[in-house]
Amino acid sequence: MNKVYIAGIGQTNVGEHWDRSLRNLSAEAILAAMHDAGDNVAVDALYAGNLLASSASKQSNIGSMIASNAGLTGVETFSAEAGEASGAAALRMGYLAVRSGYARTALVVGVEKYTDMVGSNIDRVIAHSVDYDFEAMEGMTPQTLAGLLMQRYIHAYDVPRTSLCALPITAHANAVHNPFAMFRRAISDQTYSRAGLVCDPLNLMDVAPYADGAAVIMLTADETIARKNDKPLVEIAASAGAVDTLALHDRADALVFSAVTASTQKALALAGMTLEEIDLYELWDAFSIYGVLSVEAVGLAAMGAGWRWIADNADLALVTMGGNKARGFPLGAAGVYQAVEAAMQLRGAAGNNQIRGAQRAMIQALGGPASNVITHILARTV
Amino acid sequence: MEIPRHWRLQKQRYALVGEECPHCNAKIFPPRDVCPECGGEAKEPYRFSGRGSVYSYTVMNNAPAGFEESLPYTIALVKLDEGPTVTAQLTDLGEKEVAIGMPVEMVTRRIKEDGGRQGMLVYGYKFRPVMG
Numbered sequence: 394m395n396k397v398y399i400a401g402i403g404q405t406n407v408g409e410h411w412d413r414s415l416r417n418l419s420a421e422a423i424l425a426a427m428h429d430a431g432d433n434v435a436v437d438a439l440y441a442g443n444l445l446a447s448s449a450s451k452q453s454n455i456g457s458m459i460a461s462n463a464g465l466t467g468v469e470t471f472s473a474e475a476g477e478a479s480g481a482a483a484l485r486m487g488y489l490a491v492r493s494g495y496a497r498t499a500l501v502v503g504v505e506k507y508t509d510m511v512g513s514n515i516d517r518v519i520a521h522s523v524d525y526d527f528e529a530m531e532g533m534t535p536q537t538l539a540g541l542l543m544q545r546y547i548h549a550y551d552v553p554r555t556s557l558c559a560l561p562i563t564a565h566a567n568a569v570h571n572p573f574a575m576f577r578r579a580i581s582d583q584t585y586s587r588a589g590l591v592c593d594p595l596n597l598m599d600v601a602p603y604a605d606g607a608a609v610i611m612l613t614a615d616e617t618i619a620r621k622n623d624k625p626l627v628e629i630a631a632s633a634g635a636v637d638t639l640a641l642h643d644r645a646d647a648l649v650f651s652a653v654t655a656s657t658q659k660a661l662a663l664a665g666m667t668l669e670e671i672d673l674y675e676l677w678d679a680f681s682i683y684g685v686l687s688v689e690a691v692g693l694a695a696m697g698a699g700w701r702w703i704a705d706n707a708d709l710a711l712v713t714m715g716g717n718k719a720r721g722f723p724l725g726a727a728g729v730y731q732a733v734e735a736a737m738q739l740r741g742a743a744g745n746n747q748i749r750g751a752q753r754a755m756i757q758a759l760g761g762p763a764s765n766v767i768t769h770i771l772a773r774t775v
Numbered sequence: 776m777e778i779p780r781h782w783r784l785q786k787q788r789y790a791l792v793g794e795e796c797p798h799c800n801a802k803i804f805p806p807r808d809v810c811p812e813c814g815g816e817a818k819e820p821y822r823f824s825g826r827g828s829v830y831s832y833t834v835m836n837n838a839p840a841g842f843e844e845s846l847p848y849t850i851a852l853v854k855l856d857e858g859p860t861v862t863a864q865l866t867d868l869g870e871k872e873v874a875i876g877m878p879v880e881m882v883t884r885r886i887k888e889d890g891g892r893q894g895m896l897v898y899g900y901k902f903r904p905v906m907g
Contacts, residue, residue, distance in 0.1 A: 517839035526784060527805045528862050530886065530899070532835060532842040537850050540833030545852075548831070548875045592833040642852055642860040643811065647831070 397491045397629045398619035399771070400498065401430030401611035402733045407575045407721030409508050410605040415443075415450055416462040418607040419504040423463045426500065426609035431621030434611070436465055437496040441472035442483030442503040444725035448518040450509040459502055469496075475634075476522040476760025477535075477679060479503070480728025481767035484610065488632045488769070491612045498615065503729025504607040519603070519724075522761060524640035536600060538641050538762045539680035540592025546648060546682060547594060550697035554594055557681040558585040559704035560711070561598045561718050564678060568715025570745035571734075575604050575721030599681040601717035608729040610736070625740045630666070630753070631770040633659035639764045650683075650763035653690035660755070660768040668692060671770070672751040673710040673738055675731045677759040678718050684711070687757065710748045713738060728758035732769065739773040777889060781897055786820070788899035791881055793859065795821035802857040825881030827855040827902070832865065832873050841887045853879055853902050867903035878905040 403425025405418050419441075427434065439460045447453045456470030473482035480503030490496035510518060520529045523538065547554060562585060568574035580598065588596040612629070613619055619626055635655035638644050644651075661668065668691065678684040685699040693709065694702035703711070714720055714734040717727055735754035737743045754771045786792040793804030798815035802823070810817040832851040835842075842848070849865040851873070865873060866884055879902040886899040 513838060513840040513843060516837065517841060520839045524862075526780075527787075529839070530897070531850060531862050531864055532838060532845060532848060532887070533850055533862060534835075534839055537833055537835060541831040541850070541852055544833055545831035545875070590834075590836065592835060595833065638811075640805075640862065642862045643805075643807075647852070647860075 394492050395494055395614035396616070397488050398613050398616060399610060399627045399629070399736050400434065400613040400619045400621070401426040401428070402609070402736050403429060404573050404608040404730060404733050405606050406573050407604045407606040407723055407730070411508055413605070415446060415452065415455060415504055415506045416458060418506065418605060419459040419502050420463045422607035422609040423500060423502060426611045430611045430618065434498060434618055436468055436498050436500050436611070438487070438490050438499040439465060439468050439470040440483040440486040440499060440501050441470065442480035442501070442725050442729055443472055443505060444474065444477060444479050444522065445505060445507060445518060448521065449515060450506050459504065474725070475765045475767065477724050478728055478758035478760035478765050478767050479725035480608070480730070481758035481769065482728070484728060484732055484769060485632045485634060485767055487610070487612045488629050491614050494614070498611065498613040498618065501610045501612060501729055502607065503723070503726030505605060505723040505726040507603045507605050507724065527642070528640050535679070535761070536592045536595065539599065539682050540595040541641065542647060542686065542762060543595050543599070543682040544593070546685070549648060552700060555586050556700040557599060557685055558582060559700065560678055560681045560684045561585060564712045564716040564718035567713055567746055568719030571714040571720055574715045574719055575602060576719045595680065595682070601679050601722035604721035604723050606721065606723035606726050606730065608726055608733045610729060610732050626774045627736050627739045628772055628774050629769055630772040631660040631664035633663060634765065634767040635659065636765050637763055639761065641762050648686060648696065650686045650690040652763045652766040653687050653757065653759070656757070656766040656768040657691045657755070660770050664770045664772070666753065666770065671709065671753050671755045673713050673735065673748050673754045675713065675716070675735055675754065675756040676711055677757055678712055678716040679722060679759065683759060683762065686763070713743065713746050713748060728767065731756040731758065732771070735771045739771055778895065781889070781895070789883060791823040791825050791900055792820050793823055795819045802859060804855065804859045804861055823855055823857055827853045827879055829873060829875055829877045829879060830854045830860055831875060841889065844888070849873055851902065864901045865903065866901040871904050879903060880905050
């Protein structure tokens with residue numbers, strides 16, 4: 394099987410791009426990635442990760458639209474959908490295609506156009522990703538799920554209401570130096586504790602802001618292409634997914650993100666690595682409670698101790714470019730943003746946020762409350 | 776409007792009809808095609824008592840389209856006495872403070888309007904505090 398190298402990366406600013414479409418955003422990131430790869434690289438396939446286009450933008454078959462708009466004629470294309478983890482699903486498609494040899498070079502495009510619809514209508518569309526018959530029909534959204542989990546967590550482990558503040562504070566501190574981030578402003582303990590309630594006890598600072606954006610990774614089996622322009626060589630060392638029940642109410646213990654555990658263990662086994670060998674972990678902070686339950690599920694902290702581990706942690710870098718919370722959360726594109734950010738870290742190109750000597754990064758995307766978890770491990774090679 | 780979809784779910788919505796697994800007797804709600812306990816095929820209807828307790832809850836201050844008129848509303852995970860957990864709104868709370876562990880029972884209420892003011896009214900289960 395082929396090795397899978399990262400030949401190029403590109404991303405747009407994350408934010409509310411009222412004046413730009415799915416076409417414009419994806420093209421900007423594609424052109425940036427192709428330029429980063431050294432231009433004139435022939436592409437065989439394009440896989441798009443996206444959640445909302447068919448409902449918010451009334452557009453299906455976006456692979457064709459994105460490819461033709463970017464001048465990529467003759468490539469194969471389709472999109473991958475796995476809820477908010479759609480970008481990671483597209484990355485896995487690209488990985489499988491290149492690793493198997495069926496594609497020599499593939500583009501993975503994560504793109505989301507959240508602001509094509511506004512108000513309660515976009516909330517209804519985003520709620521399509523929860524169990525429609527038995528969750529969304531009760532008036533539920535993804536935020537409700539996080540509120541229910543946080544309420545139960547605080548009750549079960551008898552922790553203070555503000556115990557989950559460490560992750561959003563870290564995310565905002567890191568986003569200050571990310572030029573692509575939506576909120577480049579640090580926040581304090583007070584900002585967190587004074588934030589308005591969204592779904593009690595979940596407050597505004599626990600919620601990653603939905604946004605528009607596009608990120609692109611070019612994957613190749615060709616080491617020569619991947620090394621062009623003297624770039625450090627970064628490979629995808631492992632890719633693995635796992636599911637849990639779609640609906641939260643179908644789980645024996647809602648506070649156990651078992652698909653995070655399964656997906657992480659598969660990925661580490663495939664890469665032949667242990668958790669101790671990972672230098673940065675781009676966990677999924679769609680909500681701060683998801684980040685806390687994730688560090689517990691991967692085994693970094695005991696159940697009920699994840700919030701404290703994040704607050705005390707100095708050993709493993711998290712959300713190094715601001716995470717979904719402060720970089721902004723372009724839903725189905727976010728998994729590809731994670732990959733772009735991890736590649737920057739492993740190339741040593743993360744600027745003020747550089748994790749010194751970073752060799753291995755684990756990135757993890759969650760569709761729903763860990764209903765669908767896709768984990769990738771990226772590694773710098775010599 | 777999604778008339779076939781609402782019609783298809785009327786037994787679940789109006790009467791909390793789930794399933795009893797013919798292989799291991801597990802009680803299942805919402806209904807699934809395969810028993811989550813034993814992996815056998817599950818098809819026997821089973822009507823739940825509608826009694827349970829609050830496992831967790833949260834308050835919605837913003838609503839997705841179709842639910843604005845209910846604002847603010849409380850959504851709970853209700854652990855039914857027979858075992859499974861169900862997602863539902865709490866109702867008839869009055870001045871009562873919601874708490875984890877609070878006993879609740881099922882009632883039928885209007886859930887949403889499908890298609891705006893001239894649209895179809897969708898009825899279904901909500902849960903209220905057990906009286907007395």
